[in-house]
Amino acid sequence: MAFKSIFTVVTDEALAKSTLDHAATVAAGCDAHLDAVCFGVDRTQTGYYYAGANAMVLQETLTRANNDASSLAAAARAQLGNSECRWAVEDGVAQLADIGRHVAARARFADLVVLPKPYGTNRGAELEPVLEGALFEGQVPVLVVPDDVDPPEHPKRIVIGWNESAEALRAVRAAMPFLVGAEAVHVVVIDPPQHGPNRSDPGGLLSQYLSRHGVKAEIDVLSKTLPRVADVMHRHVRDVDADMVVMGAYGHSRFREAILGGATRNMLEHVEVTTFMAH
Numbered sequence: 001m002a003f004k005s006i007f008t009v010v011t012d013e014a015l016a017k018s019t020l021d022h023a024a025t026v027a028a029g030c031d032a033h034l035d036a037v038c039f040g041v042d043r044t045q046t047g048y049y050y051a052g053a054n055a056m057v058l059q060e061t062l063t064r065a066n067n068d069a070s071s072l073a074a075a076a077r078a079q080l081g082n083s084e085c086r087w088a089v090e091d092g093v094a095q096l097a098d099i100g101r102h103v104a105a106r107a108r109f110a111d112l113v114v115l116p117k118p119y120g121t122n123r124g125a126e127l128e129p130v131l132e133g134a135l136f137e138g139q140v141p142v143l144v145v146p147d148d149v150d151p152p153e154h155p156k157r158i159v160i161g162w163n164e165s166a167e168a169l170r171a172v173r174a175a176m177p178f179l180v181g182a183e184a185v186h187v188v189v190i191d192p193p194q195h196g197p198n199r200s201d202p203g204g205l206l207s208q209y210l211s212r213h214g215v216k217a218e219i220d221v222l223s224k225t226l227p228r229v230a231d232v233m234h235r236h237v238r239d240v241d242a243d244m245v246v247m248g249a250y251g252h253s254r255f256r257e258a259i260l261g262g263a264t265r266n267m268l269e270h271v272e273v274t275t276f277m278a279h
Helices: 013-030 046-052 055-080 096-107 127-137 166-174 176-181 204-211 229-239 254-260 263-269
Strands: 005-010 033-042 086-095 112-116 142-145 157-161 184-190 217-222 244-248 274-278
Touching: 005 013, 005 096, 005 127, 013 033, 013 055, 013 086, 013 112, 013 142, 033 055, 033 096, 055 086, 086 096, 096 127, 112 127, 127 142, 157 166, 157 176, 157 229, 166 176, 166 204, 166 244, 166 274, 176 244, 184 204, 184 229, 204 217, 217 229, 229 244, 229 263, 244 263, 263 274
Parallel strands: 005 033, 005 112, 033 086, 112 142, 157 184, 157 244, 184 217, 244 274
Antiparallel strands: 142 274
16 A cells, blocks of 8 residues: 555654754655644643633633744744645644543544654654654554655664564564565564464565565564664664664563563664664
8 A cells, every 4th residue: 555645743843853854855756745733831730830811811822822823833834735635734722641542533534644753852752642642543654754864755764673562463464564664674583482373484485475576675683682672773773774664563562661661762872774663
């Protein structure tokens, strides 16, 4: 299936230009339509702050969020007016605790969501629920693009993080339009189980599946020589000079990843190339 409907979310003026540039580049490369939603985020916490707030305070927070949304939407329309893709922009207001639901309601009718890196310095708290809303409730793959990286219209070298999970397989299937057009695809298996059903040929069935789609895939079996799986992945991405990573997202619960860490969060905290994720 081709990507014909691309979706992105803008909540931060500092990230607006790069986010829209990246989404427009992907949309133009796929000959797709880009839908952008600009949210003014009400960052107050209803359960704690509103209990003693008066009407003037409540109205002030909503007015500020509405002004932010209008300003972001005006800037987005001006920027996308010079792009090469078909596009539409709308704006709205969402509370921080509820923004994921609003994102999911729109993302579920897209083929792909393009978002900025959610973690790092000067990142708003809303970026994580925006990503999770698209992945979980929206059930749509997400392309995470670092601010200083230009997403490739047609990736040439792709690394697949493969652990035989349902999330990883769904990511591979969803990324097939990119995989088919790539010059080389590296299926990375890190410390495969010694007693699993595929112990003698880790990644073999996936390689066969990909080859029948015309994907030029090779298997890279790696040892976990660094403290985290994400560290091994990042090093291998640099070694093969990949311009995209394809991986499953949140094989563990979001709560466990938030508290204890996990491959998804670790990858996103230090992402260096465009990363395609699905849950």
